[in-house]
Each structure stands twice: as structure tokens, then as C-alpha cells.
Amino acid sequence: MTIEHAKQLVDSGANPRLTGDMEMLLAISQDFVGTPAMSETLANAIRQIMVYMDTEAASIFLLDAANEKLTCLACAGPVSIEGLTIARNQGIVGRALSDNCVQMVRDVSADGDFSTAVDDSTGFTTRSILCAPLVVKGRMLGALEVINKRKGDGLFDLADKQFLQVLAGMVSLAVHNAQMTEALVEQERMRRELDLAREIQRDLLPDLPAVDFPVQGLNLSAMEVSGDFYDFFTLADGRIAWGLGDVSGKGMNAAMLMAKTISLFRCLGKTVHDSALLLAMLNDEIVETASRGMFVTMAAGIFDPVSGEVVFANAGHQPPLYRTPEGVYCELEESSPPLGIVPGMEYTEQSLILDGGRLYIFTDGVTEGRAEDGKMLELGGLQALLDKHAALPPIAQLTHVAEALVRPGIRLHDDLTLLVIG
Known part of the structure; x- marks a missing residue:
């Protein structure tokens, strides 16, 4: 009443x-x-x-x-x-x-x-x-x-x-x-915490380098925080260490594991220049604390701008995609398991001479993203977009790929992360 x-x-x-x-x-x-x-x-x-x-x-x-x-x-x-x-x-x-x-x-x-x-x-x-x-x-x-x-x-x-x-x-x-x-009040508190988490994640990603820097990256989150990450930094001898990964799941748990993995990579990668050994060390560290069956797929390596050689290892991630100057594509496959599942894993290195081509590493949010026709982009669609913008500088090329998947009123189904070398 x-x-x-x-x-x-x-x-x-x-x-x-x-x-x-x-x-x-x-x-x-x-x-x-x-x-x-x-x-x-x-x-x-x-x-x-x-x-x-x-x-x-x-x-x-x-x-x-x-x-x-x-x-x-x-x-x-x-x-x-x-x-x-x-x-x-x-x-x-x-x-x-x-x-x-x-x-x-x-x-x-x-x-x-x-x-x-x-x-x-x-x-x-x-x-x-x-x-x-x-x-x-x-x-x-x-x-x-x-x-x-x-x-x-x-x-x-x-x-x-x-x-x-x-x-x-x-x-x-x-x-x-x-x-x-x-x-x-609780919603506002959670919003502030998510804003802080998003800010911390942004700070963990590398600063935007000069346009002519030979390694460029891009990350867009489907939610307030991301489970994807990428990083690169220049070593003392002038080579460039790089890595890109995708944490299973979404939300805050994935974001926390993302933060741990990228921090470990940046810390260990400055002194451990063997990519296979680096992934093995990351794997053992993540296994110790991973929970709820979470894991990380990751590709990491070192690029030599002088020789054009890329040496890398892959832990269960999508195969990197190499595009020759003539526009021919090659997937660099590897069958090693993701990080955080089994301790004591060993990984193997691969090497590639870019010879004027470009190497693309990306998460499945790219190939599973929705193109303008509403269908998944898939690998063929990604290759078509890369071809369409091949004459552009690397970061501009990645930006156009992202713009094809991120449109007004369309929410991403998964985090979207790309890295280009060359």
C-alpha cells in the first residue's frame, strides 16, 4: 500500500x-x-x-x-x-x-x-x-x-x-x-575496475613505433579487456624480438593470464634468444598457475632486419602466413601444443628469409571475423584483403584489414590481433 x-x-x-x-x-x-x-x-x-x-x-x-x-x-x-x-x-x-x-x-x-x-x-x-x-x-x-x-x-x-x-x-x-x-554503485565500481584493467593492458602492449619500423602490430578487444596480446622490442644487437598470443576464454580471467604471459615474455625474451627454449620456459611458468583449464597459444621469434631472417617457434598457434613480393602465400605450420597444458614440453624453431616479403601472425579473431557479407573472413578473405592493400605501409595494411571487420553497429565476436614483419 x-x-x-x-x-x-x-x-x-x-x-x-x-x-x-x-x-x-x-x-x-x-x-x-x-x-x-x-x-x-x-x-x-x-x-x-x-x-x-x-x-x-x-x-x-x-x-x-x-x-x-x-x-x-x-x-x-x-x-x-x-x-x-x-x-x-x-x-x-x-x-x-x-x-x-x-x-x-x-x-x-x-x-x-x-x-x-x-x-x-x-x-x-x-x-x-x-x-x-x-x-x-x-x-x-x-x-x-x-x-x-x-x-x-x-x-x-x-x-x-x-x-x-x-x-x-x-x-x-x-x-x-x-x-x-x-x-x-556496484556497476560503477566494476566499470572503473574494467577501465583500469583496460588501461593496464594498453600499457602492456608496445608503443606505436615509427611507420618505417619493420615490425608493426594491432589489437582490438571484443570485450572490455582482451585475451590477445602482442609485443616486440629491439635487442642489443639490433635484432627485434616479437611475440603474439591468444589466451583461451574471455573476460577478466583471460585478461589476467594475458598480462602474466606478456610480462614473462618481455622479461625472459630480453636474455633468452632461442625461441624454442623461450616458449618452453613460458610453458613451465604458466603450467604452475594456470587454472580452469586455460591455456595460451603463442608464436614468438626474432627478426634480423639486416639479413631479413625470421627465426621463430610456435606453441599451438595458427600458422603464420608468409606473403612473397609476388603475392604468393605460404602457411608455416607447426604441431606443438599450447602453453600451460603439459609441463616439460619442448618446442622447435623454424627459420625463413623474408627476401622482400611480409610475414603475418594473427589470432583466430581475424579469420573468424565477419566480413561485410556477414560470412566469416577465413584465410582466403584475409589474403584478399592483404593483396588489396599490399602497396601500403605495413601498419596501414593492418588497419585496413581491421576496418573490414569492425563496422558501426557490429560487435566483434572475438579479440582481433595482427602482427606484421617485413
């Missing part, structure tokens, strides 16, 4: 007692508006309700997320039952929810649903109960309960029942608003 409904009852003379109680009802309503936090809302509400209803005790029970259990989140009186959890259909509180109406029990000893367990454990004596369900727009939230009226014969009457029903309507709205506020 809302305030407007209460006013209608007053105007109609249905319950003259409500006329005298209107000021306190409005005061409670204003207090609820002024305290949007759930714990403060309930604590303030239950203390005021116990005073206004002139009862010995009062409590508010709320349903859990599964709508299976009721927990007392606020109470007032000589003993505390805060934290007490009961089944949804248990006791008089549960009956209020099941029947979706106020329960007035003037003598609990004559009610078969009343349990003496709480009284036995606390020493409190329950004589009479008034309990109203908390409902907003048909959604059951919990129940409001008052115990043992102080004045008169100590029994609740019809006026008490109607008054509690009005209070329950107010409490329901207050709880609903508090839950909505908490949900918004």
Missing part, C-alpha cells in the same frame, strides 16, 4: 486512526528517501517502526538472490536475530510471503506454523505477531514483522494490521530503491 492509498483511506474514513498517524508515515517516508544505503535504510526503518507501532521487537527479512532463503538484515528489541536465516516457506514470515498478505497472529501458541526455536535460544517470549510481505511491482522482496504489542491487552487489532500494511509498502519501496542504488 502506498502513501496515496493511505491518504485515500483517511479521506474515506475507512480507518480514522490513520489520520493521526499520517505525519509519522510521511516522516518515515522522508527518512527512507534520505538514506539510500541498504544497511542504513533498514536500520533506521526498523527502529522507527518498533517505536511507531509500540511493540517489543521488530525485524525485516529479505530474500536472497535465489529467492530460496530469508535472512534477517535488521532488527530492533531486547535481543538481536540479525543474520538469522530461514527457508522461504518457514514460519509465519514464510506464510506471509506464500499467501502474499498480512498475517496477524494474536496467540502464537495456537498457531501451528510458529516455531519456538528462536525464543528458546534467546530467552525472548513471543506472544503475538503481525507480519506483512514486502512487494514491489509483483516482485517479492521479504517481510516486515513486529512482535508483542505493548499497550492494552497486548494484542494486535485491525487498525494495526492496516497500518503495518502501509508501512510495508513504504519499506518495500525503500528496499527496492536501496537495492537499485547498490546495483548502480
